[in-house]
Amino acid sequence: xxxxxxxPRYQVTQFGKPVTLSCSQTLNHNVMYWYQQKxxxxxxxxxxxxxxxxxxxxxxxxxxxxxxxxxxxxxLDIRSPGLGDAAMYLxxxxxxxxxxxxxxxxxxxxx
Amino acid sequence: DQQVKQNSPSLSVQExxxxxxxxxxTNSMFDYFLWYKKYPAEGPTFLISISSIKDxxxxxxxxxxxxxSAKHLSLHIVPSxxxxxxxxxxxxxxxxxxxxxxxxxxxxxxxxxxxx
Numbered sequence: 001x002x003x004x005x006x007x008p009r010y011q012v013t014q015f016g017k018p019v020t021l022s023c024s025q026t027l028n029h030n031v032m033y034w035y036q037q038k039x040x041x042x043x044x045x046x047x048x049x050x051x052x053x054x055x056x057x058x059x060x061x062x063x064x065x066x067x068x069x070x071x072x073x074x075x076l077d078i079r080s081p082g083l084g085d086a087a088m089y090l091x092x093x094x095x096x097x098x099x100x101x102x103x104x105x106x107x108x109x110x111x
Numbered sequence: 112d113q114q115v116k117q118n119s120p121s122l123s124v125q126e127x128x129x130x131x132x133x134x135x136x137t138n139s140m141f142d143y144f145l146w147y148k149k150y151p152a153e154g155p156t157f158l159i160s161i162s163s164i165k166d167x168x169x170x171x172x173x174x175x176x177x178x179x180s181a182k183h184l185s186l187h188i189v190p191s192x193x194x195x196x197x198x199x200x201x202x203x204x205x206x207x208x209x210x211x212x213x214x215x216x217x218x219x220x221x222x223x224x225x226x227x
Contacts, residue, residue: 004154033214042115042217043155043200090154092214100215102147102154 003027006091006103013081013110021076021106023091029101031094032074034066037105038087049074081110114138115203117218125226130188132221134201137182141203145215146175146186149198158199159186188223196225 004025013019023032030051035043047056049068063085065077078085091103116135124130134144142163147155161168161175161184168175174187188195202215 006154009152035214035217040120040219042113042219043215045214045216048214092154094214099157100145102156104152104154 004091004093004101004103006089006106008106009104011106011108013078013108015082015110016080019078019081019108021078021089021108023074023076023103024072025093025101026072027093027095027098027101028071029093029095029098030071032068033092033094033100034074034076035090035092036087037090043090046076078108081108083110086110112137113218114141115201115216115218117199117201117221119221120219121222121224123224123226124191126193127190130186130191130195130223130225132186132188132199132201132223134184134186134218135182136184136203138203138205138216139182140205141216142206143204144175144177144184145202145204146173147200147202147217149200149220155200191223191225193225193227196223198222 007022033048034046037043046060047066063079067075088105088107090105092100094100114137145160146158148158149155159170159173159175161177166177177184198220200220201218205213
C-alpha cells in the first residue's frame with residue numbers, strides 16, 4: 001500500500017546530541033510537511049517542501065533543519081535537542097486532488 | 112494565539128448515542144475545514160471535510176456542520192460505536208485546494224470515549 005513511513009517510531013536522544021528523524025513516502029506527493037506536536041497541544045507546522053523548495057515557518061527555531069534529497073525522502077535534523085523538544089513529530093505529504101496523508105509519527109524523548 | 116480551538120479536551124458518550132465534537136476558529140480567511148481521527152501510536156487519518164461555501168457535509172455516520180458567521184464547526188457521529196473512541200482533530204486550511212505554505216492549522220484535539 002502507498003503510504004508515509006516514519007522511522008524510528010520512538011527515538012531517545014541525549015540532551016544536546018544531534019538527532020535525525022526520517023520520513024519516506026511511496027505516494028509521489030510533491031509537498032512534504034513536518035509538524036511538531038507536544039503533549040495535549042495542537043500539531044504545529046515547522047516547515048514544508050514544495051518539490052525541492054524549502055519553506056521555513058517564521059517561528060521555527062534554528063535548531064531545526066530539514067533535508068529532502070529526493071521526492072521520496074525527507075529528514076528532520078535537530079542539531080542540539082533540548083528538553084523542550086521532546087514531542088511527537090509528524091510527517092505529512094500532499095498532492096492536489098489527493099489531499100494530505102500523515103505518517104504514524106516519531107515520538108522523541110530527550111534525556 | 113490559537114486560530115483553531117477545540118475547547119473540550121475529552122468527551123464521553125454512550126454507545127449508540129450521538130457524539131458532537133465542536134471546533135471554533137478565529138481566522139475568517141480559512142477556506143476549508145477538515146476532521147482527522149487519531150488512534151494512539153498512529154498518525155492522524157482523514158475523516159471528513161467541508162468547504163467554506165457549504166454548511167453541511169455528510170458521509171455515512173459522520174456529518175460536519177459549518178456556521179461561518181459564528182466561525183464554528185461541529186462533527187456529529189451517529190450512532191456512536193466503540194471503534195470511534197479516538198482523538199479527533201479539527202483542522203483548517205487557507206486554501207481549498209490545499210497544499211499551500213500554511214499547510215493545515217490544527218486544534219488541540221478532543222478525546223472521544225465511547226462507553227459500552
